[in-house]
Amino acid sequence: MDHNKIIERALIYIENHLQQPLTVESVAHAFNMSKFYFHRLFSAVMGDSLNQYILSRRLNAALTFIQDSSSSSLTDVAYRLNFGTQASFTRAFKRQYGVTPSAMKAGSSTLLPAPIPPVIRRPLKNINGDVVTDFTLTEFAETPISGIAFEVDLAADDYRKKIRAHSALLLSHVDKTVQSPCYVIYSNCRPDSPTFNVLCGIPGRIEIDEPYSFTVDVPQTFCARFSYSGDLLDIGDVLKSDYARFLKISRQETAETDIELIQAFDDVHQLDSTYHIYAPIKKLPGEPDL
Template sequence: MDHHKVVEQALVHIEDNLQQPLSLDSVADAFHMSKFYFHRLFSAMMGCSLSQYILKRRLNASLPLIHNKTMSLTNIAYELGFGTQASFTRAFKRQYGVPPKSLRAEQAVITPEPIPAVVQRPVKNVNGDIVTDFTQTELGTLRVSGIAFEVDLAGDYKARIRTHAQMLFNHMDDTADDPCYVIYSNCEPHSTRFKVLFGIPREVQIDLPYYFTVDVPQLFCAKFKYTGDILDIGDVLKTDYARFLKITRQETEDSHIELIQVFDDVQHLDAAYHIYAPIKKLPIDSEI
């Protein structure tokens, strides 16, 4: 069974039927699956329950209807299955932080979002729950050289990371086939600012102040495999990591390194990659 394809098709089915009654039973039946298995699969792949997802997409679908001003808020609520305008308004405000009337009065601007992509990663069954596949492994010491900079997750960090990554590529031979390491470390506890090193395990000459060489100590890590842009899967990764910690009863390691993204070939950053997240090493008889 192609789990990703099933969930992708389910997202399209949901989008096409937002004005119809939707339930776990009806969606699972549409794909000839047990509702219990489909619930576990959907939650694992999307990082939220089916009901939470349907609610978000109905609120998303309400945005153009509010902008058009051809339907009353009450009719929009009935159209999308909220029952009453009050329940619609409460859900809308929880999701977007403002009531729908603010949008209609053009006091706020909210852009509808397309159907989200299903992040590609292997899954497995652990104690009756479907979770992202993981291993626990030692990541040996290594020296990485490349571009170092800071990003603020509360700002336009995606463009900043891509710009600095291009700086590294501009100083490399096109035939280079080194593995690529993207190392993220928190500037301060509970801060949205992160230090990022984008580099390879050999020396690359780059003009200061961007060039740095970092010695990464040996780390015991949870290891995950993904396909896709890490800048676009952040929320999914957080959910996967939280589920991993719960299932394995692990704890995060007290390390300045938050996670390391590893590509096999610096020339192919559109390929699958591994994420290493430092964790505390439990006694052997306690490990999954």
């Protein structure tokens, strides 16, 4: 059973039935699945409950109706999208978008509807009835990593562009004949801040004639390792949800370390491939050495 494909099909089904009553039971039935298992599977894959996802997509669909000058009244929009009352529709809309539907209809602001979100592909496993992203407890060995170091502010609009630019800069200094993994290491440089230090590099001690080129000895670290396909910069919210579910279900704890996570690619020349995420965690008493 390909869980990712099932959820991809479910997202399309939901989108095509937003103007009809939708429940966990009705959506699960459409895919011949138990509503209890489908709910766990959907939450694990999408990082949100099915009901909350349906609500967000109905509000997303409302954007088109509201901003269409020929559309019906807000009351009609509310009932068309299965909101019980216009008041409940208005509350939910303002909670999601920070503006009332009446203000948007009056033209005070404009928002574009978002496409169906992609399903982040990763392996899953069942732990005592709970579906969770597959993980392995492992040691990240002490490794010298040489590369380009820089700082990013995840609250800034250009942080994705900045990380990609520095990754390209590293690749421009690595010969195509070099067969090596690549590591992107994120460390928190300010408490309770969206600002992070980032090192993009390869194992070993190499010389790169660029400002902010460093070799850092990454210490041996006990980690939970996850595998993903897709751009890390596009899966941040899913990763947070996966990690929170992992901590809850496995009863592990985050390690007290400056390193937030390590992104590991098998091939420095294939940074759009499947990769591993190493998240530092505490080694619990009695945890065997790996």
